[in-house]
Amino acid sequence: MLRARYLIPLVLFLVIAVFLAVGLTKDPSRVPSPLIGKPVPDFELPRLEANAGRIGPEAMQGEVWLLNIWATWCVGCREEHHVLMEAASRNGVRILGLDYKDERGAALRWLDQRGDPYFASAFDPEGRVGIDLGVYGVPETYVIDADGIIRHKTIGPVSMKDLEQEILPLVRRLQMGADS
Amino acid sequence: MSAAWRTMIAGALAAGMAGPLIAGDSIREFENPAEENRYRDLLEEVRCLVCQNQSLESSDAELAQDLRNEVYRLVVIEDRSREEAVDFLTQRYGDFVLYRPPMQPSTWLLWFGPAILLVLGGGIAAMIVRQRTESRPLTTEEHERARHLLSSDDDGPEAR
Numbered sequence: 001m002l003r004a005r006y007l008i009p010l011v012l013f014l015v016i017a018v019f020l021a022v023g024l025t026k027d028p029s030r031v032p033s034p035l036i037g038k039p040v041p042d043f044e045l046p047r048l049e050a051n052a053g054r055i056g057p058e059a060m061q062g063e064v065w066l067l068n069i070w071a072t073w074c075v076g077c078r079e080e081h082h083v084l085m086e087a088a089s090r091n092g093v094r095i096l097g098l099d100y101k102d103e104r105g106a107a108l109r110w111l112d113q114r115g116d117p118y119f120a121s122a123f124d125p126e127g128r129v130g131i132d133l134g135v136y137g138v139p140e141t142y143v144i145d146a147d148g149i150i151r152h153k154t155i156g157p158v159s160m161k162d163l164e165q166e167i168l169p170l171v172r173r174l175q176m177g178a179d180s
Numbered sequence: 181m182s183a184a185w186r187t188m189i190a191g192a193l194a195a196g197m198a199g200p201l202i203a204g205d206s207i208r209e210f211e212n213p214a215e216e217n218r219y220r221d222l223l224e225e226v227r228c229l230v231c232q233n234q235s236l237e238s239s240d241a242e243l244a245q246d247l248r249n250e251v252y253r254l255v256v257i258e259d260r261s262r263e264e265a266v267d268f269l270t271q272r273y274g275d276f277v278l279y280r281p282p283m284q285p286s287t288w289l290l291w292f293g294p295a296i297l298l299v300l301g302g303g304i305a306a307m308i309v310r311q312r313t314e315s316r317p318l319t320t321e322e323h324e325r326a327r328h329l330l331s332s333d334d335d336g337p338e339a340r
Binding site for chain 2: 028029031032033034035101126127130131132133134136137
């Protein structure tokens, strides 16, 4: 009877310890996006290439695509660039690039030198569309289905592991769903 | 007043005046104090997602500057209510941008947890205190033992 009472602090301690341990494994900078499961905000931005018309989600309607927000000043974008190249060239994923708060010349040079994984690039120097998408840390990558619904969001650089284990399987699943 | 003093004071004044000009935001204009209050209140209530422990008001991150412009546009230029501005932000960035999370089943523990813990802790403390202060008269045997302990020279095993 008395013994059981002495166990209470220990049990409380263990419960708190488990909660804190789980908390430690989470990255506080990754905030869940409220946009998942919702339609991608509509926008129409000038293409990155000067005087090349405008581009937006409308052009991608009916297919599964990725929206990648990047900038030349962003270190994480450098890190994920080869992963996007892989996704586009080897796996044939269509990626719409959104060059966020950047300079046109620098961005074009980047694509020229490193390779261009994008089906098309939109240019958002003021970051207005970024706000509509809830962008707070570049790079960010969205998986969008054929109906224009956001299915997944990666905040921070996409790693090869993210691509192979999460993004590609999801893209394939969504493509199959679209076909049937 | 000597010339040196005058220069120093002029310098201090100039430095004080330079402050608002250096800040990244353009100077805000308000039609009335209510508008300004709505704007300032919101900035204090909304978290900057880049520096998460700073409000939009205090953060110097570029995103915070952009969001200050958005909030200004919403509540001052478009004259929308506070709720509409909050909706605008939470639709894009989630409830996490609010320092005061909304009351909903998933946040009940957050809202009421501290009060529950306080009541629980207070109850336990009260129980312990009551137990300790409970007193009853000593039995004859206990009286005898106490008298024996108090009168003997033996101070226990340590003293030997």
